[in-house]
Amino acid sequence: MKPTIYDVAEKAGVSIATVSKVINNTGRISDKTRKKVNLIMNELNYHPSFVASALTGKRTQTIGLLIPNIANPFYSEFARNLEDRAHELGYSIVICSTDYNEEKEKKYVSLLMRKQVDGFIITSGFTNVGLIQEVMDQKIPVALIAYSIPTLSLNSIGIDDYKAGYQATAHLAELGHKRIAVIAETVQSSNDRVRGYKDALKEYQLEFDINLYIETKATVEDGEIATDKLLNVEEPPTAIFAFNDILAIGTMQCAKKRGLSIPENLSVIGCDNTILALIPSLTTMGQPLREMGYEAADILIEEIEGKKTRKHQILLSPELVIRDSTGPLKI
Structure with a gap:
């Protein structure tokens, strides 16, 4: 059985209203209480009801981006293009670098869900398919970049x-x-x-x-x-x-x-x-990184805002860019 807000309140020894304030980052609550409630939510693997939030039209205008390594220019350049387009559409991006580490994946997915992001963009290198299924079970839109999961119906964008x-x-x-x-x-x-x-x-x-x-x-x-x-x-x-x-x-x-x-x-x-x-x-x-970033923002935000229900699998064409590091075989 999934934990509820009542379970969190009982174990933390606080009221349901206090837990709600911590979740929504509202009201006056001491740092000690806030830390304690967050700790209990982590221990119980509790996530707020995003379905209810969606039904009331409540959004945070934020998207969680999970990448394996921000030091890799592919991911940093993609993130910049995604951020540019999301900003144009009124959304902010929260970037988490997982270092190909499953524990970090769990930590950041849990963190982003508590922050009530409106959707997730997950790039190649993410190892825990079960976590993606958990996000989908909460009715949170997901888009994959340079990554596909044939068993799940998801938006995906990549090159051929x-x-x-x-x-x-x-x-x-x-x-x-x-x-x-x-x-x-x-x-x-x-x-x-x-x-x-x-x-x-x-x-x-x-x-x-x-x-x-x-x-x-x-x-x-x-x-x-x-x-x-x-x-x-x-x-x-x-x-x-x-x-x-x-x-x-x-x-x-x-x-x-x-x-x-x-x-x-x-x-x-x-x-x-x-x-x-x-x-x-x-x-x-x-790789057309600008186009990938813009497409990712567009298809995810359309789903967040209920403008489409059909999933898109977008395959872009790579381009051979010839410079000085290749040349004819020398006999």
């Missing part, structure tokens, strides 16, 4: 990851590279990019070599470590496709430390086309 994987690999193959390695990020979008990568290899009559495939976390250091492993195989790659710009920068740093010239000795391509791709000049698969 298969196309991104295929085009990046085809670009390298057309430059004459036959040993093309992949450094994949441990997120759902990598699955379709890998399919595109493998199909492009087949198209150009190249064999998939498991020794040229590494899956890792999205940090510059992990990109360096993965590249070092790839360059140590018996027949090393002449080109590397990193599944985001952060990993690609790690690849380029590793090459530099080894005295390799890019693209003369090693071609490198990333994915996202964030600010990281500008210096050094990185070839990358561009």
Whole structure:
């Protein structure tokens, strides 16, 4: 049985009115009492009745954004575009960075629900599908970014990851590279990019070599470590496709430390086309981050305001942005 406001009041030793004031952040309540009530709500996993709030038309004009790492320019640039559009529509964004940590996911979802956000935007890297179901059970609108859950009926926005994987690999193959390695990020979008990568290899009559495939976390250091492993195989790659710009920068740093010239000795391509791709000049698969942010705000706020009931699965097209980090294979 789900806990009620009465359970919280009884365990905290306060009145129901006091609990209500804490939830709505109204009235004069001591910090000690407020902390105690919040602690009890956490312990009981109690969430206010958002259904009742929705029926009375009460909104907070806020949206919770859950991202795995604000330091990754993909997420920070997306958040900025989302915030710009939400502001135009009269909403504010509350950003929480989960660090791919399930405990942090639980903590922030609970926090945002207590803050009575009107909706959630959840990006790739979120691990707890059960939590998303709990949010939906409270009739709170949810939109997913670069992430999909086939078992749930949700709004989702992302790029055609298969196309991104295929085009990046085809670009390298057309430059004459036959040993093309992949450094994949441990997120759902990598699955379709890998399919595109493998199909492009087949198209150009190249064999998939498991020794040229590494899956890792999205940090510059992990990109360096993965590249070092790839360059140590018996027949090393002449080109590397990193599944985001952060990993690609790690690849380029590793090459530099080894005295390799890019693209003369090693071609490198990333994915996202964030600010990281500008210096050094990185070839990358561009994601339309402005369009993704605006679409996310539009479809979620339309659902919050009851203007639509049908779910949207929006798939945007990536763009190959050729810069200086890829070039013809040198024999």
